[in-house]
Amino acid sequence: MTIDIKIEKTTSPKTKPETKGLVFGSKFTDHMFILDYDHGQGWHDPRIVPYQNISMDPAAKVFHYGQTIFEGLKAYLTEDGRILMFRPTKNIERLNLSNERLSIPEIDPELALEALRQLVLIDKEWIPEGEGTSLYIRPFVIATEAALGVAPSLQYKFMIILSPVAAYYAEGINPVKIYVESKYVRAVPGGVGTAKTAGNYAAGLKAQEGATELGYSQVMWLDGVHRKYIEEVGSMNVFFKIDGTVVTPALNGSILHGITRDSIIQLLKHWEIPVEERQLSIDELEEASRSGKLEEAFGTGTAAVISPIGELNWQGEKLTINEGKTGELSAKLYETLTGIQKGAIEDPFGWTLEVK
Amino acid sequence: MTIDIKIEKTTSPKTKPETKGLVFGSKFTDHMFILDYDHGQGWHDPRIVPYQNISMDPAAKVFHYGQTIFEGLKAYLTEDGRILMFRPTKNIERLNLSNERLSIPEIDPELALEALRQLVLIDKEWIPEGEGTSLYIRPFVIATEAALGVAPSLQYKFMIILSPVAAYYAEGINPVKIYVESKYVRAVPGGVGTAKTAGNYAAGLKAQEGATELGYSQVMWLDGVHRKYIEEVGSMNVFFKIDGTVVTPALNGSILHGITRDSIIQLLKHWEIPVEERQLSIDELEEASRSGKLEEAFGTGTAAVISPIGELNWQGEKLTINEGKTGELSAKLYETLTGIQKGAIEDPFGWTLEVK
Numbered sequence: 001m002t003i004d005i006k007i008e009k010t011t012s013p014k015t016k017p018e019t020k021g022l023v024f025g026s027k028f029t030d031h032m033f034i035l036d037y038d039h040g041q042g043w044h045d046p047r048i049v050p051y052q053n054i055s056m057d058p059a060a061k062v063f064h065y066g067q068t069i070f071e072g073l074k075a076y077l078t079e080d081g082r083i084l085m086f087r088p089t090k091n092i093e094r095l096n097l098s099n100e101r102l103s104i105p106e107i108d109p110e111l112a113l114e115a116l117r118q119l120v121l122i123d124k125e126w127i128p129e130g131e132g133t134s135l136y137i138r139p140f141v142i143a144t145e146a147a148l149g150v151a152p153s154l155q156y157k158f159m160i161i162l163s164p165v166a167a168y169y170a171e172g173i174n175p176v177k178i179y180v181e182s183k184y185v186r187a188v189p190g191g192v193g194t195a196k197t198a199g200n201y202a203a204g205l206k207a208q209e210g211a212t213e214l215g216y217s218q219v220m221w222l223d224g225v226h227r228k229y230i231e232e233v234g235s236m237n238v239f240f241k242i243d244g245t246v247v248t249p250a251l252n253g254s255i256l257h258g259i260t261r262d263s264i265i266q267l268l269k270h271w272e273i274p275v276e277e278r279q280l281s282i283d284e285l286e287e288a289s290r291s292g293k294l295e296e297a298f299g300t301g302t303a304a305v306i307s308p309i310g311e312l313n314w315q316g317e318k319l320t321i322n323e324g325k326t327g328e329l330s331a332k333l334y335e336t337l338t339g340i341q342k343g344a345i346e347d348p349f350g351w352t353l354e355v356k
Numbered sequence: 357m358t359i360d361i362k363i364e365k366t367t368s369p370k371t372k373p374e375t376k377g378l379v380f381g382s383k384f385t386d387h388m389f390i391l392d393y394d395h396g397q398g399w400h401d402p403r404i405v406p407y408q409n410i411s412m413d414p415a416a417k418v419f420h421y422g423q424t425i426f427e428g429l430k431a432y433l434t435e436d437g438r439i440l441m442f443r444p445t446k447n448i449e450r451l452n453l454s455n456e457r458l459s460i461p462e463i464d465p466e467l468a469l470e471a472l473r474q475l476v477l478i479d480k481e482w483i484p485e486g487e488g489t490s491l492y493i494r495p496f497v498i499a500t501e502a503a504l505g506v507a508p509s510l511q512y513k514f515m516i517i518l519s520p521v522a523a524y525y526a527e528g529i530n531p532v533k534i535y536v537e538s539k540y541v542r543a544v545p546g547g548v549g550t551a552k553t554a555g556n557y558a559a560g561l562k563a564q565e566g567a568t569e570l571g572y573s574q575v576m577w578l579d580g581v582h583r584k585y586i587e588e589v590g591s592m593n594v595f596f597k598i599d600g601t602v603v604t605p606a607l608n609g610s611i612l613h614g615i616t617r618d619s620i621i622q623l624l625k626h627w628e629i630p631v632e633e634r635q636l637s638i639d640e641l642e643e644a645s646r647s648g649k650l651e652e653a654f655g656t657g658t659a660a661v662i663s664p665i666g667e668l669n670w671q672g673e674k675l676t677i678n679e680g681k682t683g684e685l686s687a688k689l690y691e692t693l694t695g696i697q698k699g700a701i702e703d704p705f706g707w708t709l710e711v712k
Contacts, residue, residue: 024504025504028502032414051414053412054411054414055409055411056411058407059381059384059494064496065554065558066556066558068419068422070419103565138420147382148492149379149382150557150591151564159414161415163415186547189580190540190580190583191542191547197558199554199555199556201422201506202422202555204506205421205458206457206458208506209459209508224547224580224581227546
């Protein structure tokens with residue numbers, strides 16, 4: 001199969017920003033990928049063009065009914081100058097799972113991978129050098145049909161944009177304080193919690209604002225049915241080391257199928273550290289904390305990779321974890337996973353894909 | 357207070373479409389309203405300009421995190437040529453409730469009302485004449501900041517667009533068949549179900565597709581916690597007449613605060629017909645149907661006003677309501693409400709606002 005992506009290179013390349021101090025997702029590279037969909041015609045006209053604004057009808061369905069999904073992954077520059085993407089086929093698989101849930105037509109996985117490859121190569125000079133840096137890749141689909149009837153759109157755009165990102169931890173991996181949310185809910189089974197779709201993130205903004213006001217960096221979401229089982233932390237999956245066993249909420253129909261989450265589970269199994277995917281209540285966590293068995297806690301996601309949790313505030317009670325310091329396992333997972341991603345240590349899982 | 361809205365009129369007015377057979381929300385008028393928001397500056401530059409595409413950065417937050425809300429209301433042309441809007445201040449009130457839930461800055465209600473007034477007046481020639489027709493008004497807010505960090509946007513656009521609509525019932529008010537959804541969930545308390553935000557509609561598309569395939573026009577949503585209490589029908593509120601009493605689900609934190617819903621309740625009270633806002637389970641409905649006490653059912657919303665329900669399919673069991681015909685009360689409510697909206701009958705509630 002030949003995939004023909006039309007390429008229009010920029011004639012006025014932008015000045016690349018200093019990587020240090022760069023705010024996540026604030027600067028974009030010189031090019032972007034676009035693929036159009038029209039009902040009856042299917043996906044068509046894959047092309048790479050200079051990064052630019054798009055022209056949208058104010059009645060476009062994405063503005064009104066939120067029919068949109070996205071992905072997030074990264075490309076890394078190795079010490080010896082190779083370019084690696086981390087598990088891109090998993091992202092493309094999830095992209096189509098999200099599409100399916102949001103009634104968006106499936107995108108050819110081979111075309112999507114080729115688009116990722118070619119776009120990253122064209123803007124490869126934008127991949128930052130140095131510890132912890134990467135090129136963040138944001139594929140997304142938006143419904144563009146200009147019509148206010150509540151029904152799946154007859155037109156879409158699949159786009160990919162790229163953003164250079166600085167090291168997430170400027171001064172080394174560092175635990176955060178988390179507020180356990182009891183008022184707001186992120187998602188429930190039967191809803192769209194497993195899809196990477198805009199509405200899930202909009203729904204979380206209010207709770208996040210409340211947590212920030214109280215001096216916490218993120219919220220921990222409890223389930224929307226019983227209001228007691230742990231789901232996610234901010235927009236990350238979450239893990240707890242309890243009495244030697246690592247526990248993470250099972251994929252129950254409202255939790256995002258995190259690719260970092262999956263990688264962590266595989267790493268732990270590889271190391272023969274007991275890991276359980278199961279229901280975990282805030283009460284069990286509180287009890288484990290009281291009895292000194294809550295040894296570590298950390299969020300996992302593409303942006304931070306591992307985000308250690310030093311404190312949980314549950315209805316005013318502060319559960320301090322590992323004296324507020326990064327746990328040994330959290331640190332080891334972070335070093336191993338970022339090492340694999342950067343090509344600094346061996347990849348026994350075949351997770352990295354060299355782009356050339 | 358003087359509200360200064362800058363006006364740029366179109367130099368190339370469009371041809372107005374035939375009203376008959378017009379698909380809802382598919383044609384738009386000659387002008388639109390825009391108001392910008394920038395962090396530190398607040399809402400600024402209210403203006404009416406020719407209807408046109410807007411230029412959006414692909415990284416705009418609305419595309420990725422769904423920070424957007426909307427409203428829907430109508431303007432009507434009376435037989436004697438006056439223009440009426442129906443309860444616009446209620447829509448503006450709800451607009452700001454949705455804004456609050458989605459962490460979007462409040463919009464001055466007086467400015468919003470003035471924008472509605474002036475835009476409708478400029479495009480008044482677009483208000484269709486005749487039974488059941490109207491000019492649909494769609495105010496909406498989108499987050500426009502180009503940044504991928506998950507946080508409230510620092511920039512927004514508040515816009516209003518207008519669309520002429522044909523009579524909802526081309527051949528008279530007509531009952532629909534509804535599929536009671538048991539797999540998918542629209543919203544739960546703690547989520548964004550009470551806000552008129554894009555994500556709620558995206559979440560409903562999949563279930564709607566399934567219902568359409570089975571020959572049903574809409575789904576009826578059950579609550580996401582117990583999976584048995586009735587919430588909404590499609591994107592409408594829902595009412596049932598059971599043994600002489602009209603019952604509608606109470607505003608429980610996951611149901612939209614419908615303005616048509618509120619108007620219906622006020623009308624019923626005015627007529628001294630018993631009306632209850634309370635929890636109502638699908639089991640109670642099934643039992644009422646079996647014992648012959650389920651007399652009428654109808655959805656309520658801005659688009660259809662009243663949409664009678666002739667059949668409910670609950671897990672394969674078909675509950676026929678009023679022999680599949682429009683009930684007497686449904687018809688009376690429809691005629692009264694549309695009569696008030698069109699200025700054809702007296703408005704004892706002060707619901708209509710003349711635009712001049």
